[in-house]
Amino acid sequence: MRPGTRSRIEEILRDYPNLDKYISERYKELRHPYRESDENIGGGKSSKISKPQEQMIITIEADKRLTMLEREKKAIDKCLIMASDDTKTIISELYFRKHPYYKIDGLILNGMVHCSRAQAFRLKHEFLSNLASELGLFDPY
Numbered sequence: 001m002r003p004g005t006r007s008r009i010e011e012i013l014r015d016y017p018n019l020d021k022y023i024s025e026r027y028k029e030l031r032h033p034y035r036e037s038d039e040n041i042g043g044g045k046s047s048k049i050s051k052p053q054e055q056m057i058i059t060i061e062a063d064k065r066l067t068m069l070e071r072e073k074k075a076i077d078k079c080l081i082m083a084s085d086d087t088k089t090i091i092s093e094l095y096f097r098k099h100p101y102y103k104i105d106g107l108i109l110n111g112m113v114h115c116s117r118a119q120a121f122r123l124k125h126e127f128l129s130n131l132a133s134e135l136g137l138f139d140p141y
Helices: 003-031 052-062 064-082 085-096 104-109 117-135
Strands: none
Touching (some): 003 064, 003 085, 003 117, 064 117, 085 117
């Protein structure tokens, strides 16, 4: 896996605890957009038929940022469901905590992960590879 791909996946994992907040904020931004007041009141009426509910649904469905956030969340959730308990412990300690207390060696020494050091690194790499392929970021090199 290329270093750029790895760092992008790690960045996505570090954002995972905040994804629900980002998704709800984006929904609010789309539902209540900022509109400048128009001082040019009067004039003709537009022949366009106004359907604000349909426009709102189209706006939400077409929003690329919201779609990407939801896609990232679903991919991480799917990979976590398929992961072993040791893998979940490693990933949550390294990426989901704001200030990680342990690194992989610390997790092994304190008995939080029940595998060898090499196996722990393999589990981490396997999880990152699965997430990369789930997100479509995986490159074969």
